[in-house]
Amino acid sequence: MKGIGKFSVLIVLIALALLIKVFSGLYVDYIWFKDLGYTQLFITPIVAKLAIGVISFLIYFLIIGIMGLIAFKTFINAEQESPIFRRFPLHVFRHGDDGSEEKKVITPLNKKKVRFVIILASLLISLMLSLQAVESGWMKLLEFINTTGFGLQDSVFHKDISFYVFQLPFYNFVLNSLVSSLSLFLVFSLFFFPLTGMIKVWGNFFKK
Numbered sequence: 001m002k003g004i005g006k007f008s009v010l011i012v013l014i015a016l017a018l019l020i021k022v023f024s025g026l027y028v029d030y031i032w033f034k035d036l037g038y039t040q041l042f043i044t045p046i047v048a049k050l051a052i053g054v055i056s057f058l059i060y061f062l063i064i065g066i067m068g069l070i071a072f073k074t075f076i077n078a079e080q081e082s083p084i085f086r087r088f089p090l091h092v093f094r095h096g097d098d099g100s101e102e103k104k105v106i107t108p109l110n111k112k113k114v115r116f117v118i119i120l121a122s123l124l125i126s127l128m129l130s131l132q133a134v135e136s137g138w139m140k141l142l143e144f145i146n147t148t149g150f151g152l153q154d155s156v157f158h159k160d161i162s163f164y165v166f167q168l169p170f171y172n173f174v175l176n177s178l179v180s181s182l183s184l185f186l187v188f189s190l191f192f193f194p195l196t197g198m199i200k201v202w203g204n205f206f207k208k
Contacts, residue, residue, distance in 0.1 A: 011120070048138040056137075057130035060181060061122055067185050068118040129181060137173045144170035 026046070033042035147166040153159060 044142065045138060048141050049134045052137045052141055053130050053134045056133040056177065057126050059178075060126035060129045063181060063185070064125055065119060065122040067188075068122055069115070071188075072114055072118060133177055137170075137177070140170040140173050143167075 030039075030042055033039055143166040147162050150161040150165075152161045154161060154164070
């Protein structure tokens with residue numbers, strides 16, 4: 001666990017350095033907008049970006065973390081039940097100081113280390129996805145919140161035209177964000193669960 005502790009400290013230091021850089025830049029921009037008398041123009045986009053970022057990060061983290069833990073739990077069960085893991089246990093190769101190569105079986109896995117890696121990976125992936133969501137969704141959120149009616153209705157659904165200009169793009173953004181992330185897990189599940197034998201496909205691929 002010492003290696004994991006050192007790695008955690010490194011991650012924290014990198015995160016702190018990035019935060020200091022980001023907030024120092026924001027402070028300079030805030031002073032500039034304040035001197036011009038446009039403080040609200042500076043604050044509003046930041047609030048929208050934070051709202052999109054925090055909400056999307058929590059949603060992504062819950063989905064990715066839960067799916068990761070479920071997959072790991074399934075993997076642990078499959079170590080004893082699936083023929084492929086009995087025939088082909090997972091292993092790594094270690095190189096000694098004398099140049100020799102040693103094969104080391106790593107199953108059963110260290111559960112604490114694997115859970116830590118799953119949580120860390122979930123955090124990093126969620127952060128990347130949420131940053132992408134912020135980039136494409138913060139303006140749509142502001143348009144959705146500050147919708148102004150046009151006083152004209154479409155002839156089919158009898159909705160104000162402003163719905164299609166300001167609200168519908170935000171709904172599409174939320175739907176597309178969820179569908180794209182869930183599609184990745186669907187593809188992952190199609191390969192992972194039949195591999196472990198927890199889902200039978202044609203009697204199990206690896207059955208003798």
